[in-house]
Amino acid sequence: MKGQLTTLMLVGQAVAQTPAIFALLIAIMLISIGPTQGTILTTAAMLGAGISIGFGAIGSGMGNGINAEGACFAISREPSTTKEMLTFMLIGQAVGQTPVIFSLVVSLMLMFISFNIPATIIGFCALLAAGISMGLGGIGSGYGNGDTASSACKALADNPEGRAGVLTMMLVGQAVGQTPAIFALLVAFILMFGNYAGPVTLPAAMAVLAAGISMGFGGIGPGIGNGITAASACEAVGYRPEDRGLLMRTMLVAQAVAQSTAIYALVIAFVLIFVV
Amino acid sequence: MDISGADLVRAASFIGAGLAMGLGAIGPGIGEGFVGGKACEAIGRNPDEAGLLTRTMLVAQAVAESTGIYSLVVALLLIFVV
Numbered sequence: 036m037k038g039q040l041t042t043l044m045l046v047g048q049a050v051a052q053t054p055a056i057f058a059l060l061i062a063i064m065l066i067s068i069g070p071t072q073g074t075i076l077t078t079a080a081m082l083g084a085g086i087s088i089g090f091g092a093i094g095s096g097m098g099n100g101i102n103a104e105g106a107c108f109a110i111s112r113e114p115s116t117t118k119e120m121l122t123f124m125l126i127g128q129a130v131g132q133t134p135v136i137f138s139l140v141v142s143l144m145l146m147f148i149s150f151n152i153p154a155t156i157i158g159f160c161a162l163l164a165a166g167i168s169m170g171l172g173g174i175g176s177g178y179g180n181g182d183t184a185s186s187a188c189k190a191l192a193d194n195p196e197g198r199a200g201v202l203t204m205m206l207v208g209q210a211v212g213q214t215p216a217i218f219a220l221l222v223a224f225i226l227m228f229g230n231y232a233g234p235v236t237l238p239a240a241m242a243v244l245a246a247g248i249s250m251g252f253g254g255i256g257p258g259i260g261n262g263i264t265a266a267s268a269c270e271a272v273g274y275r276p277e278d279r280g281l282l283m284r285t286m287l288v289a290q291a292v293a294q295s296t297a298i299y300a301l302v303i304a305f306v307l308i309f310v311v
Numbered sequence: 312m313d314i315s316g317a318d319l320v321r322a323a324s325f326i327g328a329g330l331a332m333g334l335g336a337i338g339p340g341i342g343e344g345f346v347g348g349k350a351c352e353a354i355g356r357n358p359d360e361a362g363l364l365t366r367t368m369l370v371a372q373a374v375a376e377s378t379g380i381y382s383l384v385v386a387l388l389l390i391f392v393v
């Protein structure tokens with residue numbers, strides 16, 4: 036038992052390390068592969084890349100750690116589930132990695148793509164805002180997904196027969212909990228590939244920056260909230276697998292309402308980019 | 312690029328709108344998620360009362376939403392009225 040617990044802990048921690056490894060990788064690349072020309076756009080792109088992976092690693096790192104904690108606790112309570120707990124934990128951690136993978140993709144895009152936007156203060160603010168949006172926006176979803184998976188592991192220990200129901204509830208809950216990170220990715224893409232044809236003024240530049248700030252911070256709360264909802268739903272379905280349908284419906288309704296402030300933040304970001 | 316006083320005010324109001332909606336979305340998101348979680352747990356314990364529990368959950372989430380709506384209103388005011 037002790038050996039299996041240590042193994043599970045080490046595997047869980049190894050997966051939880053990966054956001055930090057991504058961040059180290061991007062940091063080394065930023066230091067060593069400098070831009071070929073130090074223009075205003077490459078400056079913003081490098082800053083944005085650092086911010087995107089730097090903040091983006093927070094949520095997934097914490098979430099994966101919490102997931103591993105739930106898995107270890109579960110096998111200590113119910114040692115008969117040890118064989119399948121590793122797979123279960125890894126599935127949960129894989130889905131919980133997605134926000135940091137989005138952040139890594141945005142960082143790499145910012146570093147290596149030459150963008151078709153004007154090399155003015157608007158372009159600077161656009162690329163910086165893309166990094167802020169994806170960096171901060173992924174924190175909530177990463178943490179929330181980890182919380183969900185942790186409760187799912189513990190629910191599996193409570194009711195090993197109901198594994199299909201718990202797995203479904205966990206995956207659906209995590210998928211809906213990803214949505215703030217997807218909004219943040221969407222805003223980052225719109226900022227990177229947008230069409231900035233208007234006059235170059237300070238308000239226009241600050242509007243673009245504010246769009247990134249709005250969606251960035253706006254993704255934190257709903258991501259965490261969705262994760263807490265799905266975590267309790269997984270725990271409940273562990274105790275009462277026969278009420279799966281009812282619990283799934285309630286969880287989806289609750290998550291949809293908790294999503295609403297992320298949608299407000301997305302709307303404000305769109306207004307700032309397109310209307311102003 | 313000449314920066315006039317009016318430009319500075321507009322620029323600051325946009326940053327303010329972004330901060331208002333961004334930071335303002337943190338609290339209601341976590342709070343409503345917590346309410347939803349407890350409702351799911353309660354329905355797990357007592358599925359016969361699902362209708363009552365769902366209604367209570369929605370009322371509670373609507374009240375917790377109110378500060379998020381204040382943030383949205385302030386952000387829209389800062390963008391369009393200032």
